[in-house]
Amino acid sequence: MQVEAFEGEEMILNMGPQHPSTHGVLRLELQTDGEVVQKITPHIGYLHRCFEKHAENVDYPGVIPYTDRMDYIASMNNSLGYALAVEKLMGIEVNDRVKALRVIVAELNRIASHLLSIGTYAMDIGAFTPFLHCFREREKILDLFEWTCGARLLYNYNWVGGLSHDIPEGFVDKTRQFMAEFEPVIAEQNELLSFNKIFIERTAGVGILGEELAISYNVTGPNLRGSGVSWDLRKADPYCGYETYDFNVPVGQGKFGPLGSCWDRYYVRVREMEESLKILRQALDRLPDGDVQEKVPKKVKPPKGEVYGRTETPRGELGYYIVSDGSPNPFRVKIKSPCFTALAVLPVISKGEMVADIIAVIGSIDIVMGELDR
Amino acid sequence: MKEYFRDIFQSIWTVLLGMKITWKHLFTRACTMQYPDQRWVLPERSRMRLFNKIEDCIGCGQCVRACPVDCIYMTTEKRTKDEAPVFASDGTPIKLRVTQFDIDMSLCCYCNLCTYPCPTHCLVMTPEYEFAVYSKQDFLYRFAKDKPVAPPKPAHHTPVPEPAK
Amino acid sequence: MEALLKLLSDNVAGYGSLASPLQYLLPMVLASLCCIALVALFPIVAVYAERKVAAHMQDRLGPMRVGGWHGWAQTIADGIKLLLKEDIIPSEADRVLFKLAPLVVFAGGFASLVVLPFGASVIVSDLNIGVLYVVAISSLGVVGIIMAGWASNNKYALFGGMRAAAQIVSYEIPAVMAILTVVIPVGSLSTQEIVRAQEGGWLGIGNWFIFKPVTAVAFLVYYLASLAEVNRTPFDIPEAESELVAGYHTEYSGMRFAFFMLAEYVNMFVVSAIGATLFLGGWNSPVFGGPVAFMLKSVALVFVQFWLRWTLPRLRVDQLMYVSWKVLLPASFVLVILAGALAVR
Numbered sequence: 001m002q003v004e005a006f007e008g009e010e011m012i013l014n015m016g017p018q019h020p021s022t023h024g025v026l027r028l029e030l031q032t033d034g035e036v037v038q039k040i041t042p043h044i045g046y047l048h049r050c051f052e053k054h055a056e057n058v059d060y061p062g063v064i065p066y067t068d069r070m071d072y073i074a075s076m077n078n079s080l081g082y083a084l085a086v087e088k089l090m091g092i093e094v095n096d097r098v099k100a101l102r103v104i105v106a107e108l109n110r111i112a113s114h115l116l117s118i119g120t121y122a123m124d125i126g127a128f129t130p131f132l133h134c135f136r137e138r139e140k141i142l143d144l145f146e147w148t149c150g151a152r153l154l155y156n157y158n159w160v161g162g163l164s165h166d167i168p169e170g171f172v173d174k175t176r177q178f179m180a181e182f183e184p185v186i187a188e189q190n191e192l193l194s195f196n197k198i199f200i201e202r203t204a205g206v207g208i209l210g211e212e213l214a215i216s217y218n219v220t221g222p223n224l225r226g227s228g229v230s231w232d233l234r235k236a237d238p239y240c241g242y243e244t245y246d247f248n249v250p251v252g253q254g255k256f257g258p259l260g261s262c263w264d265r266y267y268v269r270v271r272e273m274e275e276s277l278k279i280l281r282q283a284l285d286r287l288p289d290g291d292v293q294e295k296v297p298k299k300v301k302p303p304k305g306e307v308y309g310r311t312e313t314p315r316g317e318l319g320y321y322i323v324s325d326g327s328p329n330p331f332r333v334k335i336k337s338p339c340f341t342a343l344a345v346l347p348v349i350s351k352g353e354m355v356a357d358i359i360a361v362i363g364s365i366d367i368v369m370g371e372l373d374r
Numbered sequence: 375m376k377e378y379f380r381d382i383f384q385s386i387w388t389v390l391l392g393m394k395i396t397w398k399h400l401f402t403r404a405c406t407m408q409y410p411d412q413r414w415v416l417p418e419r420s421r422m423r424l425f426n427k428i429e430d431c432i433g434c435g436q437c438v439r440a441c442p443v444d445c446i447y448m449t450t451e452k453r454t455k456d457e458a459p460v461f462a463s464d465g466t467p468i469k470l471r472v473t474q475f476d477i478d479m480s481l482c483c484y485c486n487l488c489t490y491p492c493p494t495h496c497l498v499m500t501p502e503y504e505f506a507v508y509s510k511q512d513f514l515y516r517f518a519k520d521k522p523v524a525p526p527k528p529a530h531h532t533p534v535p536e537p538a539k
Numbered sequence: 540m541e542a543l544l545k546l547l548s549d550n551v552a553g554y555g556s557l558a559s560p561l562q563y564l565l566p567m568v569l570a571s572l573c574c575i576a577l578v579a580l581f582p583i584v585a586v587y588a589e590r591k592v593a594a595h596m597q598d599r600l601g602p603m604r605v606g607g608w609h610g611w612a613q614t615i616a617d618g619i620k621l622l623l624k625e626d627i628i629p630s631e632a633d634r635v636l637f638k639l640a641p642l643v644v645f646a647g648g649f650a651s652l653v654v655l656p657f658g659a660s661v662i663v664s665d666l667n668i669g670v671l672y673v674v675a676i677s678s679l680g681v682v683g684i685i686m687a688g689w690a691s692n693n694k695y696a697l698f699g700g701m702r703a704a705a706q707i708v709s710y711e712i713p714a715v716m717a718i719l720t721v722v723i724p725v726g727s728l729s730t731q732e733i734v735r736a737q738e739g740g741w742l743g744i745g746n747w748f749i750f751k752p753v754t755a756v757a758f759l760v761y762y763l764a765s766l767a768e769v770n771r772t773p774f775d776i777p778e779a780e781s782e783l784v785a786g787y788h789t790e791y792s793g794m795r796f797a798f799f800m801l802a803e804y805v806n807m808f809v810v811s812a813i814g815a816t817l818f819l820g821g822w823n824s825p826v827f828g829g830p831v832a833f834m835l836k837s838v839a840l841v842f843v844q845f846w847l848r849w850t851l852p853r854l855r856v857d858q859l860m861y862v863s864w865k866v867l868l869p870a871s872f873v874l875v876i877l878a879g880a881l882a883v884r
Contacts (some may be wrong), residue, residue, distance in 0.1 A: 012693050020784060035698075035856055063443035065485035126772060126853025129396055132597035136405050150419035150499065164486065165419060169405040192395045192850070197385040199771055199852045355698065356782050356855045382866060392850040396596040406600040 005054045010038060010280050013355070017046045021124045021359050024369030026343075028358070035354045044373055046341075051374040055333035056312040059085055060160055060300035063333060067152040070335070071371035073116050076109035076145075077313035078371075079158040081149050082333075083293070084239055085309025085320040086160045089114065089302040091200060097290030098162055099241045103283045105145070105157060106311075107276040109173070111182070112141040114222075114269045117366045121266055122193050122362035125202050130193045137185055140178050147171070161295040172284050179277055196269060204256035204263040207349045207361035217345040218340045221316025222272060222363050224360035226265030233312035247275045262364035263323075269366070272314075315339055315366060339372040420501035421484050424477050426517040430462040430496035433470035437488035437497050445481035446488060449474040462494045472518050479505070507536035543569060562576040570663045582804035585841065586614045588620030589739045592845045624793035629692055632790065635847070636690035641791065641798035648805035654731045655812050658822045658829040669730040674715055675767060677768070680806065681707040684777065684787050688797070691790035692849045699786025702856060703770065703777035708864040710774075716871030717761035720878040721748050721817045732743065736819030747820040753877045760871050765810035767863070772848040776856055778780035788803055811840035 006060055015031040016022035025046035051070060055063045066084045068075035080102055087094065119134030142152045149157040149165050157164050209219065214227040224231055232249040234242040250271035252264030258336040302324040310319040316338030323332040344363040350361040407414070416422075433450035450470040455458070460468040489497050507513060543566040587602070590613070594601030606612025628637055654669035656662045664815035666672050680705055688700015722728060725736040740746030746755035767774035778786030790800045815821060824832035854862065 013698075021782070058442045059439075061487060062440070065442050065483050065487065068485075069483075087733060115592070122852065124777070126850060128398075128593070129597050129849050131597065133399075136598055139405075146420060147417045148419070150417070150421035150486065151484060154484065156487065164490075168417070188395060192392050195393055196387045196852065197381070198854055202852060202855055203860055252447070308532060354855060354857065356776070358852075359782050382851075383601075393846060396846065396850045399598055400592070400595045402598060404595065404600045405598050406599070408603060535718060 021120075021363065023120065023362060023367055026362070026367070026369055026372075028362075030355065030358065032355060035356075037350065037353055037355060037358055040350055040358065042343055042346060044343065044369075047369045047373040049374065052333055052335065055330055057329065059328045060302070060330060063158065063330065065156050068156060069370060070151060070337075070374055071113075071313060071315060071318075071339075071368045073368055074109050075153065075155050075315045076105045076157060077113075077311060078318065079156065080106055080240075081309055081311035081313070081318045082230040082320050083158040083160050084311060085307050085322050086302060087298065088309055089305060089307040089322060089324055090160070090297070090300070092161045093293050093294050094162060095290040096241070096288045098292050098295075099269065100283050101167060102158060102240045102288050103242065103245070104167075104175070104287075105148070105155075107280050107283070108141050108144065110276050111273050112138045112355065114273050115141075117314070117363075118189070118193075118266065118268055121363040121366075122199075125199055125357045126191060126198070127196075130189055133185065133189065133192075135136070137182055140181070143177065144171070144175060147174075159293075159296055160300050161293075161297055163292040166292045168183045169334055175280065175284060177317060179280060183277065186270065190270065194267060199264060200256045202356075203264045203266060203360055203364065204261045206259060206353060207262045207364060208258050209260040209265075209345060209349045211260065213345065213348065217348070218341045219316070220341065220343055221312065221314070222268045223265055223316065223342050223345075225250065225330075226268045227260035227363075228252050228254070228264075233310060233317055237310065239311060241362065242279075245279045247278050250275060258332070262360050265364045265366075269314075297329065299328065301326070310336070315368065315371070316342065318371075335374060337371050337374065339367040339369075343367050343372060380483040390478070416503070418501065420502040421486050421499040423479060423500050423505050424482060424488070425498055426475055426477070427498075428462070428472060428475060428517045429494040430466075430494045431472050431517075432462060432466055432494055433472040434493060436491040436493070440487045441489050442485060442487060443481050443483050445478045445483075446471065446517045447474060447476040447478070462496070463527045464494055466494050475515070475516070475518040477515045478513055479515060479523075480510060486524075492509060546555040552868060561636045565696070574649065574663065577652065578649055578805050579722075580802065581808055582801050583618065584798070585616045585804045585807070586617075587611065588842075589845050590614075592842070593849045594829065596846075596849045618797065621793055621797040626794065627790075627792050629790050631692045633692070636686045638786055638795070640683045640687035640690055641795045641802070643806070644680050645798050645802040646681075647677050647683065648809055650679070651809040651813075652805075654730050656734050656816055656821050657833050659731075661822075662731060664733045665729055667730045668727045670718055670733070670813075670817075673730075673809070674711065674718070677806070677809065678711060680709065680869050682804065683802075687791070688787040690841035691787070693790050695783045695785075696787050696789045699777045699783050699789070701741035702783075703787060705856070706766055706770070706777060706859055706863075708772065709860060710764045710867070713760055713863060713867035713871040714768060716755040716868070716875050717764065718813075718817060720754050720757040720871075720874045721884045723875070724754075724879045730816050730821070734816055734823060735809070737820040738823050742818065742825055744823075744825055747818065747823070749818040753874055754818060754879060756870070757874045757878075758814070760867050762814060762843075763862075764867055765814060766844065766847070767859070769806040769810055769844075770846050771807065773849075773854050774849040774859055775853055776859060807841055808837060810835040811844070814840050856869075 011032050012206060013032050014027065015030055016027040019027040027043040027046065029035050029041040029043060049069070051066055054066055058066075064079045071078050115138045117132040119131040120370040122130035122134075134205065146152045147157060148167055148171060149155045164227045209223065211227045211229055214224050214229065221229070228251050230249050230251050233239075235249055237241050250268050252259055254261070254264060254266055256263055302325045304324055306321070306323040308319055308321045312316050316334065318338055319336030321332075321336070322330055327333040346361060346365060350358050353361065433448065435448055435450070438446045438448050450472050453469055453471050462468055484499070486499055489499055542560065547565065548562070573692045578595050591601045602610030602613035604610050605616045628634060642805060642871060651673050653663045654666050654672055656665070685705040688696045689695070721733060723778070727733065737746045737748060742749065749758050763781040770777050780789065783789070788796055812833070822829050825848045
């Protein structure tokens with residue numbers, strides 16, 4: 001006797017590009033069997049703005065506003081990578097004040113970016129209040145940035161060979177005040193969200209990204225560290241004098257369930273904010289004197305050659321591969337995007353999870369479509 | 375079995391902890407600003423609307439070349455010899471008459487790159503942020519006063535006059 | 540309603556000699572009008588209150604502009620906006636079901652008001668099976684939700700409808716079991732009887748069921764199950780906005796959407812009022828009894844719903860089922876057995 005297996009029909013569910021929690025304009029094609037997702041196909045390119053082609057048509061300083069617009073959550077870190085790469089190409093060595101200030105703004109922006117990531121992640125899981133508490137703190141950082149360089153989101157602050165402005169009078173004190181106010185907020189958020197049983201149940205044990213898998217998919221940044229790999233470019237390939245700061249690289253520990261779960265990735269970000277505060281404190285203490293624009297060249301015209309510069313942005317390793325033909329415009333600017341590789345692993349780690357878990361996994365890999373599509 | 379009851383206890387306990395925090399926040403001061411009634415005091419470096427003091431503009435075109443999005447349109451013509459010499463407020467002689475200086479603020483990316491090379495510091499970003507308009511055409515700010523404005527041309531593809539040395 | 544009938548026949552000459560259906564007509568119409576007024580006004584206040592509570596918990600201010608003082612007229616303005624909006628029905632939708640669904644959902648909550656004991660004599664109808672009636676009639680809502688999910692011809696709405704069906708049906712069992720623990724000692728299904736059984740005691744509150752050992756836990760079980768029945772956080776998965784956009788009412792707009800909102804808030808009030816009736820002594824109060832005490836207790840429970848919503852994340856579908864079948868249901872079984880044992884003794 002032949003028994004026919006009862007086969008239900010699979011449903012194709014289009015999630016995005018207009019969906020509350022696909023973090024921008026990501027479109028996911030889900031093949032679902034009831035609530036369980038069998039296959040997931042990301043479709044990208046909705047925010048493609050031809051960054052790399054644009055970069056070939058403007059001069060070197062003109063590219064910086066475009067780099068700001070890639071990962072608009074962490075513009076400081078993006079332009080920093082580009083500035084460092086061009087400086088490497090031109091052989092410019094900036095002074096210590098520029099280095100320290102770059103570290104300060106990069107770490108402040110890292111906190112701002114992680115706050116947004118944590119807040120939106122809370123919202124993905126269904127908790128609305130932590131989101132606004134995080135945004136309240138983020139606003140304070142944006143105020144500091146606006147005070148420093150005049151813009152709240154797209155700063156154009158890191159220039160080739162220096163910075164657009166020196167910090168204003170009283171910046172150090174205000175930043176210290178912010179840090180004092182911010183430190184208890186982390187503890188409060190932990191109590192409100194991170195260690196909430198429902199939140200743990202929703203995120204621990206979901207979207208497991210193993211160490212091997214993470215490395216083979218070239219996942220970087222907090223996503224990689226969430227899998228227990230201690231790899232941070234600030235330690236592994238230091239720039240801006242990061243080697244002189246004392247800080248730890250938080251890694252996932254698998255506290256509630258398997259290592260490399262959404263909760264681990266999330267909690268790595270929380271702890272990275274604490275480490276950023278540590279770095280900030282040291283940088284503010286040692287801030288040397290100097291002219292932030294003494295090395296800014298009048299005309300940025302690197303010699304013929306090519307360079308690869310990489311930095312640790314809040315989302316992972318952001319690399320700029322720049323080819324110069326000796327003209328004022330770059331011949332080619334290629335981006336190695338951390339979000340792109342992170343999204344590539346999404347179909348693998350979220351297979352067989354439920355629809356609600358897909359949202360949790362997307363939130364935990366923390367992609368920014370602006371950088372992904374460029 | 376022990377785990378089962380521990381989970382239940384933990385759920386209730388962490389929920390209560392969370393409720394304690396939100397209860398506390400119910401009585402903390404809100405950080406909202408009632409915008410049209412209250413306004414921010416923007417720092418002086420704020421980068422909002424561009425403004426060009428056309429009397430000081432020497433028509434060098436450095437801003438046009440610096441702009442990464444080509445939103446500044448400028449045409450100039452040489453002043454004739456018999457005209458009375460004109461000077462910018464910092465004493466720079468103005469040898470070119472700026473017949474068109476248009477900035478399309480709807481294209482502007484507020485990067486501030488155009489203001490740094492300006493030799494007479496006549497092009498600045500102001501902290502003025504309330505400049506919404508009903509028509510897209512109204513975003514085209516025309517600063518040149520001397521002559522009726524020619525239709526805007528993309529700056530990078532037209533030869534820009536060399537700065538007066 | 541009976542009190543109203545008595546009042547009329549005592550004071551209006553010749554009223555008692557009318558035909559019986561006619562006698563009942565006027566009190567019936569009046570009582571329904573009162574219920575409609577409550578149903579229409581409560582969500583307006585509650586939506587405003589929820590927005591304010593949420594805002595202040597998040598260090599915001601909430602609506603501040605419409606109407607002047609702290610934006611008190613915001614929900615009225617929103618209601619007018621919803622009334623004036625274009626009525627959109629998706630072209631591929633099942634038009635009849637699509638139009639019917641909001642009404643069915645609304646009717647479920649509305650009909651439950653009949654047996655709510657606002658005061659000793661302020662009740663539309665003191666049915667002798669009052670509690671059973673509420674349990675039965677409030678499950679009408681789930682039919683409407685499935686109708687809405689199916690008729691919208693939208694996959695998200697369908698997901699929401701399916702989830703709602705599974706969730707509400709599962710959570711009805713622990714809710715009914717928890718209600719049983721109260722019904723057993725009282726020995727009656729009438730809501731008024733249950734309230735009267737809680738009169739007196741230490742300080743006038745000692746006989747409330749929430750202060751008695753078995754029913755105190757039953758209150759917790761009932762409250763959690765009722766949260767799930769009205770789709771509130773942490774059990775709001777049928778309308779989980781981060782996953783399902785808006786769940787079963789994704790395709791609804793304008794007044795039909797407003798009906799879903801009305802129904803949601805009415806249901807919130809109904810489950811809280813039932814909770815207040817069964818466990819918090821209904822209209823009994825050591826200070827002042829009657830409708831004021833009843834409303835205060837219900838509103839307090841509604842506030843806790845707000846509070847939870849703006850604190851907690853949302854559970855997943857399978858975890859939701861876990862809570863229902865593996866935690867609440869065994870607990871409520873034990874409670875019923877304990878309540879029975881206590882009653883026998």
